[in-house]
Amino acid sequence: MYAEERQQAIAALVGQRGRVSVAELAEQYGVTTETVRRDLAVLDRLGVIRRVHGGAVGAGALTTIEVGTAERDSTRAAEKDRIAELAQRFLPASGGSVLFDAGTTTARVAAALATDLDLVAVTHSLPIATRLTGFPGVRLHLLGGRVRGVTQAAVGAETLRLLGELRVDVAVVGTNALTVRHGLSTPDPEEAAVKRAMIAAADRVVVVADASKIGREDFVRFGAVDDIDVLITDTDLPEAAHRDLAAAGLEVVLA
Template structure:
């Protein structure tokens, strides 16, 4: 295979999968990791892919446009359901406090909330609040502020002023992207500020993110990976990504597969 043919094949694979590691590409095309890095450098310069720690993502992965909740909710729904089921094991005993971030995966986690114990739940998500409002065992606190239509999340100074006074037992956080270099990241500044405050408010942080978000980097970082206690993802996470995140002291749980 000529270099140009291999580079075209690499670009197609990265575009289809959303991310590919250097080691994975080297094995797929039977070349050295140094050759893959040179190929990625060519593709990055051409604006076809974006090099990230340990691999590459499509160039479109770094942008400011977010998809609507309805579209994201049906994307990788099987993986998100498995992640939510695994996250349910982390709900604390009765009398504890829980923060639920906005997001399609965290909304699934809210659906798994146990009803056999009293819990105080704080959220900035309109869909999560609507789901939990009728649950007798939940004392629900909905953060105020401007609601972003694209994520249906409350953002702004009103939400931040409350979060900055809180200390909770556990927070379930969603993220658009996650890498060692850039941490947890998202396209919107106001959303990032709320997520940052949520991470700071929690004694224990669980990030729920499917494997397509691992290794990606979005516009604004809201927390370093070292602030994460547990990452719940799916078995498609690459061994390289899993290894580098584990080295940061993060517990990795692959929902639906070996942990």
């Protein structure tokens, strides 16, 4: 196989899997790891893939750009609805407490609550708080702070102070990106700080994220795979990513 043919094959493989390792590529194409690194350097310069430590990811897998809630809410809506329904199994029973992170998938989890559930719910998200006011059994606590327009959620020192005083049964957390190497990540440092505090405040952490988020890495890391008890995603999750997450000890549930 000529170098150009191999590079085209590598680019196609990255597109299919989202992430590949240098060692895996060297074995698959019968070349040295140094040859693979040169191939990846060429593809990176062309903008086809992005080189990361130990391998490569798709060109769009690394980002610091944050998409607004309106656009995100209409993206992969069916998958998010299935995730939200399945997530109900992992919420505390009546009398428990749950912390809802901001996000379009977490908002669907909140909206899918049983109407007769007796629950203490805490959130920093204005849209989620608005939805939960219609549930008679929910005792709602809205965290204060500076509200970011793009996520419609409170962030900052006041939000972190309030979270630092809480202990809840379950935190339902969203993420913009998740890999075994980089963990959970998001574009904004203030959002990352709030998510990190939510994880610290919970006895059990349930991450809800559609499969498009898996294999991506964003600007700010707010948690490791070890911080998650359960990941609920959809059946479009690539098999390789599923194996990597399971090998890291994470319970992965497909909706």
